[in-house]
Amino acid sequence: MDPNLKSGGSRVSGSASNALPGRKLATSTKPRMLTPSEIDLLRQDLQAALKLLGQDEIDDAHELLREHGFRPDDFEIVQHSDPLPTFPGAITGRVILLRKSNRMAKAYEAGHGSSWLVRLESDLKSGAFGQAPNKVSVL
Amino acid sequence: MKVPRIPLHDFPDVVLHAPESATKGHAEYQAGKGGDLRAADVLTAQLICAAAVEQISALLAGQAIELVPIHALESAGVNEIPAALATVLSSRLGMPVNRSIVQLNSVGHTGADGFRRLANQALFSGSVTPGQRYLVVDDFVGQGGRWPISLDSYIRRVARCWAPRS
Numbered sequence: 001m002d003p004n005l006k007s008g009g010s011r012v013s014g015s016a017s018n019a020l021p022g023r024k025l026a027t028s029t030k031p032r033m034l035t036p037s038e039i040d041l042l043r044q045d046l047q048a049a050l051k052l053l054g055q056d057e058i059d060d061a062h063e064l065l066r067e068h069g070f071r072p073d074d075f076e077i078v079q080h081s082d083p084l085p086t087f088p089g090a091i092t093g094r095v096i097l098l099r100k101s102n103r104m105a106k107a108y109e110a111g112h113g114s115s116w117l118v119r120l121e122s123d124l125k126s127g128a129f130g131q132a133p134n135k136v137s138v139l
Numbered sequence: 140m141k142v143p144r145i146p147l148h149d150f151p152d153v154v155l156h157a158p159e160s161a162t163k164g165h166a167e168y169q170a171g172k173g174g175d176l177r178a179a180d181v182l183t184a185q186l187i188c189a190a191a192v193e194q195i196s197a198l199l200a201g202q203a204i205e206l207v208p209i210h211a212l213e214s215a216g217v218n219e220i221p222a223a224l225a226t227v228l229s230s231r232l233g234m235p236v237n238r239s240i241v242q243l244n245s246v247g248h249t250g251a252d253g254f255r256r257l258a259n260q261a262l263f264s265g266s267v268t269p270g271q272r273y274l275v276v277d278d279f280v281g282q283g284g285r286w287p288i289s290l291d292s293y294i295r296r297v298a299r300c301w302a303p304r305s
Contacts, residue, residue, distance in 0.1 A: 049222035055184035
């Protein structure tokens, strides 16, 4: 057997790698084939990496929260990507915004073509998340 | 190991989002390249170029394509930057992302010279649909050996194998 090849099997396919996709897999600079279990983990990691929201949208949401007097760290953004689509399409799913201090939450459809940030702004204005602690008047 | 190759004909130019120095000098680069999803997201958000997105859109001219991030285990861990970029491009351009193609080997290309890159070439596995067009998303182009040649050859070879026989 090529010394660069690993035999595969249970030593690298454990649940620790599943629990932390992307962090447990690492290799040396020596070229080698991945084991079947490493390839499975790599695919799982890819699924986990393809999130619904890019960081730019999360930054925009935080900016909206600040503009309306809320603290972004008082909110949790939970993303649920839809399962594999039956036909090819952009990543879609739901975003749930939870205000931690009062447990008020709203869900939005997100993904390409979604206007969830517009609806979030509307909800912030209408008080759907309660009163903002740092409400400022905008002329 | 002999890597199958198919000639590149009419292969479009690469669309770049940021210079190499800006990317490699970014505070989140090493972490994103080593498996940190959050770092890869931040790097992508800060370096993605609106003009480049428009350029991709114009290049595709309304064609239905699928994004293929190069998902590979590298020396520092799983490189999460291509998947982060594919996520943002999917949102901005409305394109699906291939969720199955991964690199089957660790090639040690990061920082390697040209000879080593040629000697150790990437192999891929995953679902390919005959007739489908693909847009490959990667964090860097060095000599272009990894994706234009190796991945393109994989996609075309598999698609050809799966094409109905006349």
